[in-house]
Amino acid sequence: ETGVTQSPTHLIKTRGQQVTLRCSSQSGHNTVSWYQQALGQGPQFIFQYYREEENGRGNFPPRFSGLQFPNYSSELNVNALELDDSALYLCASSPADGTNYGYTFGSGTRLTVV
Amino acid sequence: SQQGEEDPQALSIQEGENATMNCSYKTSINNLQWYRQNSGRGLVHLILIRSNEREKHSGRLRVTLDTSKKSSSLLITASRAADTASYFCATDASGATNKLIFGTGTLLAVQP
Numbered sequence: 001e002t003g004v005t006q007s008p009t010h011l012i013k014t015r016g017q018q019v020t021l022r023c024s025s026q027s028g029h030n031t032v033s034w035y036q037q038a039l040g041q042g043p044q045f046i047f048q049y050y051r052e053e054e055n056g057r058g059n060f061p062p063r064f065s066g067l068q069f070p071n072y073s074s075e076l077n078v079n080a081l082e083l084d085d086s087a088l089y090l091c092a093s094s095p096a097d098g099t100n101y102g103y104t105f106g107s108g109t110r111l112t113v114v
Numbered sequence: 115s116q117q118g119e120e121d122p123q124a125l126s127i128q129e130g131e132n133a134t135m136n137c138s139y140k141t142s143i144n145n146l147q148w149y150r151q152n153s154g155r156g157l158v159h160l161i162l163i164r165s166n167e168r169e170k171h172s173g174r175l176r177v178t179l180d181t182s183k184k185s186s187s188l189l190i191t192a193s194r195a196a197d198t199a200s201y202f203c204a205t206d207a208s209g210a211t212n213k214l215i216f217g218t219g220t221l222l223a224v225q226p
Contacts, residue, residue, distance in 0.1 A: 004156075033213070042202050042216030043157070056212045088154060102147055102159035103214070110154075 004093050004106035012112045013081050021076045021109045023091030031055070032074040033103065034066060035090040043090055049074055050096065078111075086113045120203060120217040128225050133190045135220040137203030138183075144206045146179055147214065148188050151200045160188075160201075195226045 005024045013019050025032050031050045035043035045058035049068035063079040072093070078085055088110050092103035121136045139146070145164045149157040163170045163179045163186070170177045176189040190197055200221050204214040 031212070035214075035216075037154075039154075042204075042218050043214075045213040045215065048212050050212075058213060090156060092157075100145065100162070100164075102162050103157075104159065105149075105156040107156040108154075 004091055004104050006089075006091050006106035006109050008109060009107065010110045010112075012114060015081055015083060015113055017081050018077065018079045019081060019111060021078075021089050021091075021111070023074045023076070023093075023106060025072045025074070025091075025093030026104045029093035029095055029104065030072050031094045031096055032068055032072065033092045033094070034074070034076045035092065036060075037088040037090060037108075039087070046076070081113045083113050086111060120201075120220045122220060123218070124221040124223070126223040126225065127193055129193060129195055131193055133193050133197070133222055133224070135188045135201050135222070137186045137188070137217050139186075139203070139205045139215075139217070140184065141205070141207045143181070146177075146186050147204045147206070148175075148177060148186075149202045149204060149216075151202065151219075153199075157202065190222075193222075193224045195224050198222060198224045 004026050007022045033048040034046040037043040046060050047057040048055045052068045065077045068074045088108045090108045091106045094103045119138050143165050145162055147162045148160040151157045161172045161177050163177050174191045179186045200219045202219045203217045
């Protein structure tokens with residue numbers, strides 16, 4: 001059984017560019033959530049996908065968007081990058097009722113915007 | 115914004131000692147979870163306690179929950195150098211849409 005894998009592990013982009021981060025969920029998990037973690041802070045919820053539909057969204061602007069594919073993998077897209085978007089982006093997968101069993105997190109993508 | 119605060123922000127102890135971390139939160143919850151994070155990488159789920167539970171054990175971990183005070187504590191007994199990490203509490207708020215709200219974290223350093 002594989003865990004959650006994220007790619008790439010590190011990324012440097014220029015302000016104004018667009019970025020796509022990828023996540024493969026753990027086998028048997030059909031729900032994927034994305035979190036942003038700024039340095040020295042706890043993770044902040046961006047959104048969750050279940051059955052290819054957005055299933056909850058945190059306080060992030062529309063330039064943060066996502067997709068979930070039939071194999072439950074997911075993408076996070078960020079347009080018009082800003083310096084404050086520099087952070088660790090974490091993907092977490094769970095069974096449909098994940099909040100009763102905990103989430104499995106990937107190792108994250110470290111995004112630096114210059 | 116963060117759900118609440120964790121206390122202390124940082125803790126340094128010797129191997130073999132116990133480590134206690136506290137978490138406070140603001141809203142009603144369905145459950146509270148504790149996660150460990152090594153060196154700014156992914157989070158590892160440690161334990162989940164439901165709102166109708168008061169105490170839960172898992173190996174060297176003991177978690178308590180006091181919903182009247184909106185607080186939780188995580189006790190790690192007989193700590194090891196490998197326990198060095200950041201520890202976060204996360205709440206699944208009642209009525210919220212499937213999201214975890216994390217605290218600010220406690221940085222634990224266990225000296226060998």
